[in-house]
Amino acid sequence: MKHTVTIRDVAKKVGVSASTVSRVIANSPLISEETREVVRKAMEEMGYFPNAVARSLANAQTRTIAVVMPSSAELAFQNPFFPEAIRGIGGVTSEQRYDLLLLTPVTAEDEYRETLRVVKERRVDGIIFLYSRSDQKVLAELAEMGFPQVLIGRPLEDLPLTWVDNDNIEASRSVTAELIRLGHRIIGFMSGPPNFVVSQDRLEGYKRALADGGITWDPECVCSADFLEEEGYRAAGKLLDGRPNLTAVVTMDDIMAFGVMRAARERGLDLPRELSLVSFNNSPLAQHMTPPLSSVEIQAHELGATAARLLLSQLELQQATSEHCFVQVSLVRRNSMAPVKFL
Known part of the structure; x- marks a missing residue:
């Protein structure tokens, strides 16, 4: 079967990024005339035509x-x-x-x-x-x-x-660093689905804060769940049972955090005296929880x-x-x- 030439093929031949080829096609003024000519010549030689x-x-x-x-x-x-x-x-x-x-x-x-x-x-x-x-x-x-x-x-x-x-890496690093500033050294992290880029970025920010604070990252302190309260509750139960010495948890989303609160209370933990909690999204219900939930406003x-x-x-x-x-x-x-x- 004949290979269909794509923007990436043209970019590879010329030695530029795919976005540069895209800008040439769009006649962007950001691209120099020299680069424009080289890209257009490659497109012609390779038989590439922008999609109809x-x-x-x-x-x-x-x-x-x-x-x-x-x-x-x-x-x-x-x-x-x-x-x-x-x-x-x-x-x-x-x-x-x-x-x-x-x-x-x-x-x-x-x-x-x-x-x-x-x-x-x-x-x-x-x-x-x-x-x-x-x-x-x-x-x-x-x-x-x-x-x-x-x-x-x-x-x-x-x-x-x-x-x-949002700059999710920096946001997660910042809130984790705030917990470290408050004296927490064993901090859990509840991620969203691992294939979501936001989950990967916020986990990376959490790891960076730990490294900055001289704390060794422990995979046993990390869990993942879907962005639902029941899923947060389920994951929190396993996390808290597996690491009962946790003193704080960062969650990816307020809805998940509500499940964490429920799981913590069932285990007799007092929030925030025995377990601090911070989350993301600043949903309308966050301020009405007991205690009111600290959360990152992501707009x-x-x-x-x-x-x-x-x-x-x-x-x-x-x-x-x-x-x-x-x-x-x-x-x-x-x-x-x-x-x-x-x-």
């Missing part, structure tokens, strides 16, 4: 944007992050008279198949993904098509696409709004772009964190 989907964008507008959820709507909407991000997206797109089409694939293969279907059927003008996974192969295919897309989250690969995220609404603005900019330019930006975070301190209790 991107070229027909200006003539086939639907005024509809697809928003891809991480799982079924029933599960995703149990976590406040996703409806808040969608609210941010909708607030921007509605002003420009765009409709939203929600895609709720259950598996990675479902995501790949459903996303390409709506693109090839010309049902949407652009796509926003609400999450980044290590097995998200559809991103590369859309990038090769030159189809407008924005990812909320950092892609693992160096792909020519636009994304917006889910602004992440969604920024993603929408970046995508609309691509649609106005009638070309895909490759850029990224970070939305700032802040720790909202409440009563779930306290100095370590020395016995």
Whole structure:
């Protein structure tokens, strides 16, 4: 079977990044004329032509944007992050008279198949993904098509696409360092699903804080769970039973943290005197927990709004772009964190 030439093939031949080739195709002023000529010559020699989907964008507008959820709507909407991000997206797109089409694939293969279907059927003008996974192969295919897309989250690969995220490594490092400052030395970490890039980044930040504090990372202090309270409760039970000397836990998400609180109380632990807890997302219920939960405000609404603005900019330019930006975070301190209790 004849190999289909892709942007990556052209980039490899010329010795530049795939994003540079993408910018040449888009006539970006950021690319020098010398590089532009070399890339175009390679494209001609290799028989590469930009996908027709991107070229027909200006003539086939639907005024509809697809928003891809991480799982079924029933599960995703149990976590406040996703409806808040969608609210941010909708607030921007509605002003420009765009409709939203929600895609709720259950598996990675479902995501790949459903996303390409709506693109090839010309049902949407652009796509926003609400999450980044290590097995998200559809991103590369859309990038090769030159189809407008924005990812909320950092892609693992160096792909020519636009994304917006928090600096999750630094945020996790910072909150873990705060626990260390309070005297905690045996600190647990509850990750989200390991194939989510946000899980990998926040675990990396946790490890960096431990290293900075002279604490050896112990894999037995780390567990993972889905972003649901029951999953957090289940994982916390195993973590606390396996390491009863933990004095603090960092969790990936408030909903998971609520499950940690329940598991800790069932084991007779007083929060925060015997177990400090800090989380992410600053959901509305965090301040009403007992004790009120310290949590990192990641600005889910602004992440969604920024993603929408970046995508609309691509649609106005009638070309895909490759850029990224970070939305700032802040720790909202409440009563779930306290100095370590020395016995």
